[in-house]
Amino acid sequence: MQIQGVIDLLEAWAPRSYAEDFDNTGLLVGDRHATLKGILVSLDCLEAVVDEAVERGCNMIVSFHPIIFKGLKKITGSDYVQRAVLKAIKHDIAIYAIHTALDNNWEGVNHQILQTLGATKSSVLIPKANTLKKLVTYVPQAESKGLLDALFAAGAGAIGDYSECAFTSTGEGSFKPGEAADPALGKQGERHYESETRIEVLVPFHCESAVIKALLSTHSYEEVAYDLIPISNTDKQLGMGMIGSFETPLSEAEFLALLKERMHCGGIRHSKLLGKSIQKIAVLGGSGAFAIGAAKAAGVDAYVSADFKYHDFFSAEQRLLLVDIGHYESEQYTKNLIVQYLTKKITNFAVLLSEINTNPIFYL
Known part of the structure; x- marks a missing residue:
């Protein structure tokens, strides 16, 4: 099997045409016609992850986040991006990034969050237009x-x-x-x-x-x-974020405790508690401040995402609970999701889950 065969499987599941315009998905490093030896799946593709791929006999890394996001004008090893790319080239390791193509998938990142929390999904938060x-x-x-x-x-x-x-x-x-x-x-x-x-x-x-x-x-x-x-119709199973609900309403304290336990949060930031029960929620893995308005319009009790700024919390306006669980924390299970998919599709090659925690943020 060639590396292109893995790419075909990934793009049948999460087509690159549905990735956001700002993103850099697809094969970023390597020869798509090279013979596949093994696949390592990670959230980020840092130099340590490339070392892990070498040690575990994998010549393809499927990373959720793209290691090359902005254009590279030189590759001299002067920063963490260049060092990872140089090492991958040196060891003939291909790097593929799936990122927002999987964010927009009905069974992608946000599906995984709801499943982890024990909530039932119902609809996409922001359906993708022109599809x-x-x-x-x-x-x-x-x-x-x-x-x-x-x-x-x-x-x-x-x-x-x-x-x-x-x-x-x-x-x-x-x-x-x-x-x-x-x-x-x-x-x-x-x-x-x-x-x-x-x-x-x-x-x-x-x-x-x-x-x-x-x-x-x-x-x-x-x-x-x-x-x-x-046509102006939207695909109701394609887009950013997801709405779900709990079978039994939770108190705000119970909901926050559930998030902390299931998502292994080092810390949770949230807007003012409103003394209301939490049943209908919206989630969006990664940086999700842009979807606060959509969450309010959807009438959810709480919106869970990451990377909220100071003024973003004011926009809750006592209509919902805004919860920032951390960027890494919101997407950490994505690599498990990718491994599960590829393992079902590929039975004669190793599909390994990276053992490296790439979270750059630490908590006291």
């Missing part, structure tokens, strides 16, 4: 089932927990092949009428190329008529 299009095409009636099968296999027609969704209607199409045409139906220079099926299916952004390829390769017409229309 859906509608494909409309026309096909001879006898070919409609075969074309639908091809479109579904390429990823079209998925809506939430439903797949193979489409709308079809019948009518009559007409066309006149020119002298240079090679029509599958009809004759050159003569208008032809054909009973056709109109097919409408949703196409997720990351499947667009595959769906169009399937359409053109399966359709019998020399010139295929189709429309690919951007």
Whole structure:
């Protein structure tokens, strides 16, 4: 198996097309065509993690955070980023970063937080926009089932927990092949009428190329008529943050104690206690101050994230409890999630969980 095979698996699960624009995901270091020897999964890819990969016989590191985030103008080993990259190159170790592609996944970072807390997820906090299009095409009636099968296999027609969704209607199409045409139906220079099926299916952004390829390769017409229309609908299982709830409401003290225990927090910062029970919550792993407004609009009792600044806590406005559990703490179980996924997909290569705690923050 080549390293590219692992990349294909990761991007089928968390497509890079859904990563945020500011991010730097994908293969950052290494040869995608190199033969895979073993995979080490980490939250961060520091020099110590590269050393661990060498010691444990792994030539690929799958890291949640990208070690290269801003452009590198030189690689001289003068800082921790350059030292990690230099060592990885020296030992022929590939580095792949998944970051916000997994943040936006329905079963990604925030799913893991809710699962760890024992809460049931219900919806995405901030659905990602511009991720859906509608494909409309026309096909001879006898070919409609075969074309639908091809479109579904390429990823079209998925809506939430439903797949193979489409709308079809019948009518009559007409066309006149020119002298240079090679029509599958009809004759050159003569208008032809054909009973056709109109097919409408949703196409997720990351499947667009595959769906169009399937359409053109399966359709019998020399010139295929189709429309690919951007729509304002959002994919309700794709986006930043997640909303969930506890079966039984907790007091604020019980909720904070649960966070401290389950998330192994060195310290918790929170807004003013309101004396209200906590049942509906929102979570967002990593820096989540930007989503405070969305959490308030969702009517949650508490919003859990990290990296809140002083003035962010004022915006709670006694409407919800804001809780900052720490950046590392909110994402620490992400590497376990990645290992679980890859272990199910790859059975003949070692997928190892890094044993190094990369948290740069310490508490008294």
